[in-house]
Amino acid sequence: MLRLKAVAAVGNSPADETGGDDRGSLHESGNRKSAIRSLRQKWIGSNHADWICPARLPRLSLTIPVNECNGDFSTVEGGWALVDRSKMLYSQTNHMRAGRFVRAVLFGAVKVAILAGVVYLVCMAALKASEATLPSAKELCDRVRPGMTVEQIETATRTFEGWQVLRYDGVMVISAHSDYDKSPVCRVTIDPSTHRASSMSIGPIQMGDWPTL
Amino acid sequence: MRKFVPKLSDWILLVLAVLLIVWPMLLIPLRGWGTLSFASGYREVHIGMTWDEWKQLQRRYGVEGTCDATDCFVDDVLRTYNVTFRKSGDEPLKIWSERVYVHFPLSYRIQLRDLYQAFRGLLT
Numbered sequence: 001m002l003r004l005k006a007v008a009a010v011g012n013s014p015a016d017e018t019g020g021d022d023r024g025s026l027h028e029s030g031n032r033k034s035a036i037r038s039l040r041q042k043w044i045g046s047n048h049a050d051w052i053c054p055a056r057l058p059r060l061s062l063t064i065p066v067n068e069c070n071g072d073f074s075t076v077e078g079g080w081a082l083v084d085r086s087k088m089l090y091s092q093t094n095h096m097r098a099g100r101f102v103r104a105v106l107f108g109a110v111k112v113a114i115l116a117g118v119v120y121l122v123c124m125a126a127l128k129a130s131e132a133t134l135p136s137a138k139e140l141c142d143r144v145r146p147g148m149t150v151e152q153i154e155t156a157t158r159t160f161e162g163w164q165v166l167r168y169d170g171v172m173v174i175s176a177h178s179d180y181d182k183s184p185v186c187r188v189t190i191d192p193s194t195h196r197a198s199s200m201s202i203g204p205i206q207m208g209d210w211p212t213l
Numbered sequence: 214m215r216k217f218v219p220k221l222s223d224w225i226l227l228v229l230a231v232l233l234i235v236w237p238m239l240l241i242p243l244r245g246w247g248t249l250s251f252a253s254g255y256r257e258v259h260i261g262m263t264w265d266e267w268k269q270l271q272r273r274y275g276v277e278g279t280c281d282a283t284d285c286f287v288d289d290v291l292r293t294y295n296v297t298f299r300k301s302g303d304e305p306l307k308i309w310s311e312r313v314y315v316h317f318p319l320s321y322r323i324q325l326r327d328l329y330q331a332f333r334g335l336l337t
Contacts, residue, residue, distance in 0.1 A: 108226060115230030123234060123317060130315075151259050154311075158256065161292075163312035166260045178314030210310070 134159055134176040141174075141186040141200045148197045153188055165210055166190070172197075173209045185209065237321050238290050248276050251289040255313060258296060264306040267296065291315060 135143075143156040153172060154164055162176040172188040184202050191198040219227075254274040258267070271278060271287065278287040278294075287294045293316045299309040 108222075111223075111226050112230050112233065115227050116233045119230050119234045120318075127315060127317060150261065154259055155256075161314050163295075163310065164260065165297075165310040172260075178312070 130160060131177075134161060137175065137184040137186045137202045140176060141188075141202055144186070144188050144197055144200050146197050146199070149195060150190060153197060157186070163210070167208060173205075175205070238317060248274060249290050251276055251287050251294055252292075254287075255294050255311075258294070258308065258311055260308055260311065262296075262308045264298060267298075267308065288316065291317070293319075 140157050140159075144153050148156070150166060150172065153174075157164065157174045159176045161178040162174070163178070164175075165173045167173060170190045170192050172190055173185050174188065175183070175185040177183050182204060185205050187201045187203060188197050189199045189201075190196065251274060254270055254276065257270055262270075267285070276287050276289075278285045280286070283298045285296050285298070292313050295312040295314075296308045297310040297312075298306040300306050
């Protein structure tokens, strides 16, 4: 990454105008430290404070403005600044590291958020698909036969989601929906003398079908 | 095309994203020292089961539930199992309703409520 940036900076630099071979030397340097050392030698020289255009320094940090030094060397208005070049390079390197780290963390967080959204949607889609395959009240009632005991009815009508209630009046209410929504339920009347199913019916949910209703 | 091939870091981020979504489902069973799945235990629950039988069933499957008035809840990774007890006359407490539901995404609300209560407890 650094090498590419440094090469790009060299491309904009006066070295290109003079036909310098910085690009080649950067490629040969191979690692970051030697790249910085090489650039320092070529573009800064000794550690003097001097009038220098920040944009003509190797662009190692995003904090350095680009294309601000189009004036000549004698003007300040063109974006020239008095800098200690050695400190600037050191600062640039630190900024680069911190910037890289912050960018990587932010980018990773955004990626995780997007992936989490996708995973959430997949889970919701799977849930909706499983709800769609739940039996209707009619299908539940069809599983019940007259003469079945409460336990047999329970076993026959048990679904992935749903509820079963034996009301005080001996009516068993069965639904394959987890929520107490407006979808119809299956009602099985239990004969109090035999404790077996006597009749089945389908209808909307009513008060008393569930303790809280 | 090679740039579209997921890197190791992408897989790590995907695992983090999955954990971000499923953490309430992982935490809910832990809250009650529950189990990954109580489905087979729930199949043994029946209307008319007494309180003692219910506690025995829980012990057998190594789960603990939370009870609120007449309702008892057992959570596993995917679903919540809710039974309601009723007492009539001199008879012991007996189950008279049973309900099972998937607690996703409801689990987020439960966890956020628990976190909020814990936060309030810290403040007071």
